[in-house]
Amino acid sequence: MAQVNLRKLVKHYDETPAVRGIDLDIADKEFVVLVGPSGCGKTTTLRMIAGLEDITDGEIVIGGDVVNDVPPKDRDIAMVFQNYALYPHMSVHENMSFGLRLKKVPKDEIKRRVANVATILALTELLDRKPKQLSGGQRQRVAMGRAIVRNPKVFLFDEPLSNLDAKLRVHMRTEIKKVHQKVRTTTVYVTHDQVEAMTLADRVVVMNAGRIEQIGTPHELYHSPATLFVAGFIGSPAMNMMKCSLEETAGALRLQVNGSISLPVPQERVARYRAYVGKRDLLLGLRPEHVTDVRGAALPGQATFEVPIEVTEPMGMETLVFFTINGSEICARTDPTAEIHPGKRAQLLADLRYMHLIDEASGRVL
Amino acid sequence: MSSLSPEIPSPGVLAAEPRKTGSMKRDRRRALYWSYFFLALFVVFFLTPPIYMMITSLKSSAEIGAITNPWWVYAPTLENYWALLGSEQYLTFFKNSAIVSVVVVIVTMLISIPAAFALARMKFWGSAALGMGVFLTYLIPETLLFIPLFKIFAWVQDTLGIEVMNHYWVLMVIYPTLTVPFCTWIMIGYFASIPKELDEAALIDGAGYLQMLTKIFIPVALPGIIAATIFAFTVSWADFLYPMAFTTSADQLVLPAGIVTILIRGDVYAWGQIMAACLLGALPPLLIYAFLMDYYIAGLTAGATKG
Numbered sequence: 185m186a187q188v189n190l191r192k193l194v195k196h197y198d199e200t201p202a203v204r205g206i207d208l209d210i211a212d213k214e215f216v217v218l219v220g221p222s223g224c225g226k227t228t229t230l231r232m233i234a235g236l237e238d239i240t241d242g243e244i245v246i247g248g249d250v251v252n253d254v255p256p257k258d259r260d261i262a263m264v265f266q267n268y269a270l271y272p273h274m275s276v277h278e279n280m281s282f283g284l285r286l287k288k289v290p291k292d293e294i295k296r297r298v299a300n301v302a303t304i305l306a307l308t309e310l311l312d313r314k315p316k317q318l319s320g321g322q323r324q325r326v327a328m329g330r331a332i333v334r335n336p337k338v339f340l341f342d343e344p345l346s347n348l349d350a351k352l353r354v355h356m357r358t359e360i361k362k363v364h365q366k367v368r369t370t371t372v373y374v375t376h377d378q379v380e381a382m383t384l385a386d387r388v389v390v391m392n393a394g395r396i397e398q399i400g401t402p403h404e405l406y407h408s409p410a411t412l413f414v415a416g417f418i419g420s421p422a423m424n425m426m427k428c429s430l431e432e433t434a435g436a437l438r439l440q441v442n443g444s445i446s447l448p449v450p451q452e453r454v455a456r457y458r459a460y461v462g463k464r465d466l467l468l469g470l471r472p473e474h475v476t477d478v479r480g481a482a483l484p485g486q487a488t489f490e491v492p493i494e495v496t497e498p499m500g501m502e503t504l505v506f507f508t509i510n511g512s513e514i515c516a517r518t519d520p521t522a523e524i525h526p527g528k529r530a531q532l533l534a535d536l537r538y539m540h541l542i543d544e545a546s547g548r549v550l
Numbered sequence: 551m552s553s554l555s556p557e558i559p560s561p562g563v564l565a566a567e568p569r570k571t572g573s574m575k576r577d578r579r580r581a582l583y584w585s586y587f588f589l590a591l592f593v594v595f596f597l598t599p600p601i602y603m604m605i606t607s608l609k610s611s612a613e614i615g616a617i618t619n620p621w622w623v624y625a626p627t628l629e630n631y632w633a634l635l636g637s638e639q640y641l642t643f644f645k646n647s648a649i650v651s652v653v654v655v656i657v658t659m660l661i662s663i664p665a666a667f668a669l670a671r672m673k674f675w676g677s678a679a680l681g682m683g684v685f686l687t688y689l690i691p692e693t694l695l696f697i698p699l700f701k702i703f704a705w706v707q708d709t710l711g712i713e714v715m716n717h718y719w720v721l722m723v724i725y726p727t728l729t730v731p732f733c734t735w736i737m738i739g740y741f742a743s744i745p746k747e748l749d750e751a752a753l754i755d756g757a758g759y760l761q762m763l764t765k766i767f768i769p770v771a772l773p774g775i776i777a778a779t780i781f782a783f784t785v786s787w788a789d790f791l792y793p794m795a796f797t798t799s800a801d802q803l804v805l806p807a808g809i810v811t812i813l814i815r816g817d818v819y820a821w822g823q824i825m826a827a828c829l830l831g832a833l834p835p836l837l838i839y840a841f842l843m844d845y846y847i848a849g850l851t852a853g854a855t856k857g
Contacts, residue, residue, distance in 0.1 A: 256753045257754065257757070269748050
């Protein structure tokens, strides 16, 4: 059990920068997920923590010790790979005990620990099988078992669920969470799937182009993204973005979205946004669940508007409604019973209490 | 009635369907015929010599010399085989060949496996060029090399006083120059097909490079190693030029050189015994191929497709 600290971590491949200065403090027993699009440097960061990549600049501290030049085997970490990386010629038991055998742990102890972990992961029946004879989910559990059995300071997961089909992925996600609740080892988990990140993490680190965009709990990232990138990356369907401008009339602020749509800024936000009146390149960010069908009278901070609907996608519990404002496609989540039909105009409600005002040029959420 | 008629399949349409599958079957059958034709041609081409050898080895010298049907044995005899198996010289050749081949296989493996591992996995400066170089050395034929080697051996003998020539152990030194490059090359391909994550997992599990090699790479790449072993054995068992050039005394000869030395005296060819000796000599590789054929093929095609 240990904390992990990354200080000004930099990685260049030849001249190409992959990671451009990362500062991150991971607390003991914390489950941190690095998430971002491919090429954002998240896997490189993980591999540097593992010791599989050299560090160009900066410092990695595990459990209080700088490990920059410590080989992987002496860092006391365990890693789960995307393609499992099970030793094909060894049985499940041998796979799980390989690290312990190399460390010359006594045989009885190995047997006890493997049996223990096998119970946690429901692998007891499979201990004598070869990886070839296992299903994808079982292999994934063995890979996790191999990591857990060594009782390391830190678990590193490199997109462990990407090779599984959608249904199994959801199942294994829960499994990983359960295991972490039982084993409580500091965990760094890399994924490109923001849903995985949100559901698993104590804290999510959103990365983009080699830098950290934002660090926060899933709740913080979802409700108060710091940048345009995070706002667009977290959440599915993605947050709606529409160009707008801010106008002041008689002490009240209005968002001018286009010729026909003008939305009032809620009173509590007026002071915060007043400085941006007349500023160019502003984006209004509004999550799909905050654009809904009109249900009764509008509360303060809510505003109705009318648009021609293009497409509706019934999902069962809700219906996604699509329309275009200012050239950007907007998605609304509406009640399935609402009378909204493609090709017709409809009244919709924008809940501006949850709005985000974004400066497009700097990418900051204002 | 007339409006319905298009719905009812006419007899012609009905018949068309089986005819269609029939033509597919015919195509397939024709392809098979051709396959068998060429396979048969291949079998005849490659099996005629050994069959002829066997027929001849079962004849007495008199029958070989007589004008009879060369493809038939009128008075089969095992006298050639008994003569060889009773001949101390022939058994010495056999023993020398066995010693040389086994040692060469071991030496080759001891060099090629770590070399291939290093070239496939440890990216060091010049490793790619070195890997290519290893393969290029394999392309230089031994016919080009034996005269320079002869000079080198003479020089070693003159300056260092080590008598190199006319000892069968010299073959153990020079055969690896033929086997190591090719075996290394096969195994670079094989090791390269092992996913990188596997060594990273081993690295994190606490394995050093040596343990990674012995505990992960060798077991996983075993088919490739077996293929390389067979190759090394075949080369050192069957090579003819080097033993002819570098060994002369009867007690130092290996099989291929020995057979032509003792069984051809001047212009007298003991054909029956030559054929028997060759067939007996071909037996060990034949047995090895028979048992390890599947591994050999798997090894040669490794890396061609992803598993």
